[in-house]
Structures are given as structure tokens and as C-alpha cells.
Amino acid sequence: MSSSDEEEVIPTRLVRRRRNYCNTSSDAIGDAFVEKGCLNKEESKEDRISSLSDEIIHKIMSFMNTKYAVQTCVLSKRWESLWKSLPYLDFNCMTFPFKGVPWEDYGRYREEEEETKINSSFHSFITQVLFRRHHTNLVKVCVQTLYEAYGFNLQGLIAYALDHNVKQLSIMSDYGGDFVLPESFYTCQSLEAVHLQDSPIIPKFLALPALKSLHLDRFKMTSKSFNFRNFSVEGYECKVVINAPRLMSFWYCGYAPTVCSSVDLASIDDAYFDMRNKYIYGDWEVEEFVDMYIDICPEHVHRLINTLKEFRHARSLTLSMEAIQALSKFPSLLDVYRLPFANLKYLKIKVELWRSCIEAEMHACVLNFFFNSSANAKLEFCK
Template identity: 30%
Template sequence: MNAEADRLSSLSDDVINKILSYIDTKHAIQTSILSSRWKNTWKSNPHLNFSCEDFTSLSKFPDDVTRVLSSRNNEIELSCVKLSLYDEASLAFVKKIMNYAFSHNVQKISIIYYYGGDDIEFPLSLFISRSLKDLTLIGRGWKHMTITSCWDLQALTSLHLCNVMFMNKNHDEFGDLFAKCPNLKNLTLNNCEIDGDFTISHSKLSNLTLKNGYWYVFNVVAPHLKDLTIVNCKGKLMISTPELSSLMVETEYSFSFLADGLSSLEKVDFYIWRYEFMSWTTDSNASEIIDVLQMFHNVKYLTLGLEVVEILASNVDLVSHLPSPFAKLTSLKICPIDLREDEELEKLNMPTEVKNYLLGASPSATVTIFSRKEMKAIRNAATAQTIMAELQMLLAQEKEEINCETAHTDEGKLVKEENAQIRNCWNDLFAQIEKGGNKINRIFSMLDQIEDLLKNVPASKKDMIQARLSSLRAESNFVIKLITTSKAALVPDFVKLL
């Protein structure tokens, strides 16, 4: 008996399901030809991953998905469903998949909807579940996916919305769209636009991230919110968060921020983008920034963008008469956000009045000032490590997929009755070969990115990163060889069977 087949047949269901979770459902079904042990395993896989890209005809996509759902073991619950859809996929079809997922107690759903036309309305009535804990909804198009009503997700703890517009048809104040998500703890709104005033009132919300958002008035009432991140948002933000302990603000706009007590706030990172065409010499702009800083009176760890200090330095008269609000400060860091290579930008002139404002109430606080050159090196090191982690995961997934593709049946060859199924895969053969080439290009690209970042990394971190990179490069070469060999082997194997 073929030793390779033995290993496949002896794998536990948990291991097989783990392998199948890395690939889309279409290719998971194709693994049924690997051995008799795998023939029906996909039917009990708790992961479903459907993408329009994996089907030659978008018009047949709904029928193909319907056949998959009808063939699946209905006694097995779902842990995760991923969908990548295009304009052609009707919302009625999406609702059908959602109903199936909810009826099988799905815990995690991720939907990416690609569209090229006008705004589309994504009815949240599709989402009624007592099991769903994690939901990601991402729109990909020139305009927004619109949402006009709330949904009922009693178990939901994490919600991530991207490129979504909250549209109020009556143009009056929004109610809380998340009112029927009583267990929501983590909320991320990225590139979301809100038509009208908006309120979030949640007793269990602990992490809130707002990025690239636009609204009129955004009111957050969250008594147990711990972490708040705001990046590049426009509009007035009003918060009532008495337990907020960490705040990060990064914006290029004049930031309107009102808080009802920040008595628990200990850590703040505050950055303002400063462009040459913007004038920060006006009293109104600088006053708004000072008003925000005054709210951080309990902070212990304060990080300010170098640009914020420059704004204060250009408006000394506004702080010269103010006592320092930072009576509990133990650490002050000044870090630039603009990392352009410009000698003039490297110079920091901090007037005595600004020093007194920042440190007068905490003269023993440690002060660390990073130059733009130093900060760029630190960020390059962090980015390089992030890419290396992504590459490590990519290589692990590729090895899992290749193990599936190159395995054999118990008899050491594909049996005759499976020939029809193999013929159906013929149309995918060259697509798989092309996909393999794209994967190799991606691996090379990631290695090149890391090498480029290492040109400007602190010496203290470069040696460690170089050692890890050498190991990754060797593993990458091994995986590239496996990809090349496995794709080349597909052609003769398929030709013999046809």
C-alpha cells in the first residue's frame, strides 16, 4: 500500500478540516479524489468559502452553491462562512446562503461584495441570528454599500464594517443601529459614511475603531469602553466613556472632540497631519488642538506627534498663560508622523512656554524625542516583521495545499470511475498553473519588500530580522520548488487520464 496514501487515510477529521479551512469550498470538494477516506469529508467541513472568482460562469454560481449546500451533511454545524460576491450575485441569493448559515448556528461570517455601479442597499434584515459572534462586511467599489436598518444579532461580539454608508431615509436622527446586538464588544468602522446624527449606546462595548469616517455628529455612550482609535475622520465626536483607558487619534483635519469626563484615561497617542498648504498659525486651529489636550489631564503616558508640538510652538501666546494639565504624566514621547526626508523638517524648536505647558506639572516625567529619520527606521522594522509574519503564514498554507494536490489514492493511482470528475477539472488545470505562478510572484515580491525595508532599520534590530529572513528565504525557495513541481506534474497526470 502506498505510504503517502496511508498518511492521508490516517489523518483525523480535525486535521482534515483544518487543511480544508485554508482553501475555498470548490477546491475542498476536489480533494475528494485523493482517497476513499477523503471522498465525503468535505460534506462535514464546518467551513464554507465561496468566491465568484473560482467559477467560470457567474450566471451558474448560485446553482453551483445551491448544489453544494444540498449535498452537505445537514447535521454538522458551521463555524465560519466566507463569501466574495459581485454585482451579478443577487441579494436574494445572499439571503439564501445566510439563512442556511444561521440555521446551522454559524459563528463567524465574512462577506466581501464587489460592485461597480451605484450604491447598493444591503438589507440588514438578512442578519437575524442567535449564534453569530463575528461579522465582517466589506464593500469594494466606487460607491458605498448602504445600510438603512438595524439587525438582530444577540450573540455578536465583534463587528467590522468597511466602505459602508449608514443611510437614514427619513433624514432625522439615527437610533442605535446596534441596539439588538447587546453583547457587542469590538466594533470597527472603516471608510464608513453616516447620513445624519448617529448614536452608539452599548454597555459591553470595550474596543472601538473609527477610520476614514465622515459624519455630522457621532455620539458614543459606552460606560465600559477601554480602547478608542480614531484615524482620519471628519465630523463632531461626542463620547461618554468613563472607563476609557487608551486613546489614539490621528487626523489631518481640524478635529472636533467632546468628552464627558476622562477620569480613567492613562495612555494617549495624538497625531495631527500637517501639510504645507495648511496654515496652523491661526488661533482657531491651534485652539481646537489645545482644547483637546486639556481633556487629557489624567494621562500618564502621552505620545504627541512632532507636528502637534510644532503647532504649539507657532502659537506660543495661546499656551503661555495656561498651567500644564498633565499632573500625572510619567512619560512623554514626541514622534513625527510626516516621515518625508527633508533636513528642515528634522529641526525641532520647542520654546520654553511649550515645555512648561507639557511638563510644568510633571517635571520628573521622562522625555523621548524621535527624529523623522529614527522614526522611519523604527516603522520600517515593524513593517518588515509584519510582512515576514504574513509570508510565514502564506508558506504554511501553500505547503498544506500542495500536500493535498500531490497526494494519491490508496491504490497509488486515480481509479477509473473518478475519471469523469477529473475531466471536469480539466478546465481548471491551466488556471491552477497560472495561480501557482502568481503565488510565486507574491512570495518574491514580499521578500523584495523586506529587503528594501531593511536598508533603513536600526542596527539593534537588523541582525535579528536578517537571521529570521535567512530562514524564511530558505523556506520560500523550498515552497517555490514544491509549487513548480506540483503544477508541472498536473499536465501529464491529467493527459493520461483523458
């Protein structure tokens, strides 16, 4: 690896001498005042951040890409090893700085050779961080990567995080390839929040006793993991089975599902449904797209009502305008399938910025559907 092609991944600490920029005067009394002023100036420059506890500094570092957190080791001896016990790791290829510039700022059309160097540097950095950090527990690990060639590195990172009792794990792999999660993931005792996007192959069963939040986005299912005699997918419909008695938060984005819960979800506190009544069809190369709308039929609304039935214990319920429009289209179904949302405190309607006020209107029957058994519930509109 030549120094001209790639920047140093883990920088060494540089020690610089402080220079006194205070000017002196020919007058003796003036000299005394200037000298005193310089001392006060030095005192006012006291490094207050370095005097903070490791825990607070780690929290500050959690808001930045881990590359920047590692680079703080050059500040002083106090900072030299702080990053090695950092419990928050953020490996985002889009904000990863290469030669001082984040990847996303290189522009949409990068030279293939340059892109290869950036990607190689990114994954090399991940390896070095895991090798050099202290063996302390992790709180949160986030990673976003693009290339299939480094899938093994991603698996190693996940295994490392699980071995260090990570509580929150977010994996976004946009390269489109499949990778299998480590076996230790399926029975992890420490995981409280999981966000998986695109590529992970999910097994038939998960035993995560501490899990409070699960977010699955475009995950993959194979015949090796599921018994297709009892599982079917038709068009954009899907069946979601939940067996998580301690689940507190549920987030769903997509077309109307059929949700079947094998337990009473009494612990649910917050449920979010971003229902879609259309899909986008087009050519990504020329960036020309057309909105294709799905016909809303009684069966579609009936599935939505059955889904909401499983979350009747929720204290906060967020629905997209598409879901409200679907419920408003067949008000007679709302009278037949009245649900007791006894715990409901907040009904939140997600309104897109491009929608007009007229389109945001809803029928009173929809409000009655949710508020009949919860007189103290509040209606809010959110973006």
C-alpha cells in the first residue's frame, strides 16, 4: 500500500509545541499588562472537553463516523486511546472520509479505480478498528456497505459485535448479494434493537429474549429457511407472523399485509404503518418513473383492519394517508369491525409534504373507528 494512493487508516499521535503569539511592549508597565493578559488568554483556552468523563466523550463521538472518532487520537495523550473503548461504532461507507472527503461528496459518477480505492480503504479501516480496539462491550453498531466482494468482512463485523454483547445492530447492505448471518445472531441474549436491510437471509426461528424493536426492510427468504407449504406470497401481499410477547415497538412499510400474531401483543407501545397504495415503475438509468396505483378493494381494507386488530393495545398509532384513504373508501366495514383501542393516547397521521390540504381530509367514520373506546386520545399530523 503506497502512501500516495491511500491515506493512513489509523493515524499516529502528533505532538506540537505551543507558540506564544503575545506581542511585547517597550514600556515596562505595558510589558507587565501584556504578560498578564497572555496568561489569562492561556487560561481561557483551557481544554474543557478533555476534562469530561470518558462516557460523555464517547457519547459525543457516537454522533460521528467512526473514522473521525479514531482521528481524535492525535489531539493529545488524553485522547490517544479513547476511541479504543468507544461503545458506538458507525461504519457508513457514504460518510466515510477518504483523503479528507466523504465518499458521497465525490460525486455520483466516480472513476472505477478511485471507487475501488475508497472501498478498499473503508473495509481495511473496519478490520483495523476491530483488531486494535479494547475488548469492551458495545452498545450500538451501524454499518452500511455496497460491495459484495467484502461480504465476508461484514459477517466478521457482525460476529464481533455479537461477541461483545451489542445491544443495537443496524445492517444496511446495498450491493444486492446474499449473506448469511452468524449463528450467534439467532440466539443473541443482548440484542434489544435490530435493523436489517436488503440482503440478510432470515431463518425460520429467532430467539432474541431482550429484543424490543425489530425493523426488517427488503429482507430475503429462501426455501432453506421457510416451509413453503405453509407460506405464500401473491403479488405485493405478504403474511407476517409475530411471536414476541415483550415487543414494544413495531414498524411496517409496504403494501397491506396479513398479520397473524400467536400471542397477545399487550406490551406494544408504539405501532407505525406506512401503507402503500401505489408502486413506482420506471427506468433508473434515464430516471423516468410512473406511479402505478393499486385498486383498493374490500378485501384490501379487511386485511388492514385485521392487521390493526393485532395492535389494539398500542398507546401510539401512526398511519400513512394511504391507509386513511383505504379505510375511508369502505366505511361500512368500519361499522362491522369495530375495535376497542382502549389504551390509545395518540393517533398520528403521516402527511407527505407534497400533499394538499384537500387530499389530507378524512371521513369522520375513521376517527370514530379509533376514538370510540378511547375518549382521551389525541389526533396529530406528522411529516
